[in-house]
Amino acid sequence: MSPPVNRIPSDERLPEAVDVVVIGGGIIGAAAAWHLARKGRSVALVEKGHVGAEQSSRNWGWCRQQNRDERELPLIKHSLEMWGGLDAEVGADVGFRRSGLIYVTKDPAELAEWERWVNMARQYQVQSRMLTAEEARAMTPGCREPWIGGVHSPTDGRAEPSMATPAVAEAARRAGATIHQGCAARGLETTGGAVSAVITEKGRIRTQAVLCAAGAWASMFCRRHGIKLPQAGVRSTAFATTAAPEVTKGGLSTPGFVIRRRLDGGYTVSVRGRGRLELTPQGLRYARQFWAMFQARRKNGISIRVGRSFFEGPEALGTWAFDGTSPFERIRVLDPAPDTSLVRDALGRLVASYPALAGIKVATAWGGWIDNTPDGVPVISPVEKLPGFFLATGFSGHGFGIGPAAGRLAADMVAGDRPLVDLHPFRYARLVDGTDPGVPAGF
DSSP states (O other): OOOOOOOOOOOOOSBOOOOOOOOOHHHHHHHHHHHHTTTTOOOEESSSSSSTSSSSHHOOEEEEEETTOGGGGHHHHHHHHHHHHHHHEEEEEEEEBBBEEEEEESOOHHHHHHHHHHHHHHGGGGOEEEEEEHHHHHTTTOOOOOEEEEEEOOOOOOOOHHHHHHHHHHHHHTTTTTEEESSSSEEEETTTTTEEEEEEEEEEEEEEEEEEEEEEGGGHHTTTTTOOOOOEEEEEEEEEEEEHHHHSSEEEEOOOOOEEEOOTTSSSOTTTEEEEEEHHHHHHHHHHHHHHHHHHHHTTEEEEOOOGGTSSTTTOOOOOOOOOOOHHHSSSSSOOOOOHHHHHHHHHHHHOOGGGGTOOOEEEEEEEEEOOOOTSSEEEEOOOTTTTTEEEEEEOOHHHHHHHHHHHHHHHHHHHHSSSSSSSSGGGGGSOOOOOOSSSSOO
């Protein structure tokens, strides 16, 4: 079952021409459209389903700098500042609360890894601090688990995925962008080797700049134009509970479950590191680049299986004509089934750890499809072989919290303005020029 997401209307008339077409109505695409419109660019945001319906409403709702890859830290610091003022900027409640995040553990090796991260992050003025066993237990009152320590980031926060992306998209509209839902982008037209139009199922939009923020579908879109984009989708599961007593104000990550307090009085629950890497034609094509990531994360519960996604969905084989139905129209909203065993296990562990939550129930559960890069860091970059084509994808499960600033960075890039942070760590070329991606950092 899909998680709830606030629905917004579409603009009826497709523009004949705009400065920029943004493909994908998730948090990244919506934020980029908003910032581009504020820069005075004419923008059309096209979405095959409806705004915020895929991973932007299926994530945990964490807005964190804690335990991120070092390359993302400058960007997430800007993003947290933006989250703090986003309600006023977009004119709606996005659910952001700076309530802090806590990680706890019983594993000395994990604790040592966190300490290395905290020491590294100090140079970026990140306020995370290590917790002793006594502090970890004091910060998880009512929990029966014998934690040996943890890490706490008091300036991190949480927001409501069902509310945030639609609110940002509406702000983009008020700034002058048009929003077109149920309007799949089938492909690009080029003139003289550069982008000159986007072909959608509802017609052509002339433009000289296209930002592809299509998440799990980005690699398939790129493949249609002969552009390699190594992405691997990990199938994830989360669920929302019924209202229950408050055992944490923000987010809490434990070895057996992860929870985030919701505005409706329940919790969003998942399990850290658990997911399924399904064998697909795209996955096999890029398997070599992803081997280090799989080896590093297999110990956390990433498994490999063959499923329906081998034959349908964003990583399947296939091509299409621009005047015919595309794969993006056949699956308007990618809605994988949740892993019921994970739901059952996480709920059981949660209640066993917190007796005060006895009687809590699952309100709704959902699956997600996380678009990963080999090094776990997004691509925010022009594609040099196709002038006018830009990417903002591969956020590897980190996209929601970093979304406002990532959208701003993508808008700076497309507009040719001074970038919010250095674009070099997010360059597309690193994925295709033989650079060793190494083991993904952060978690």
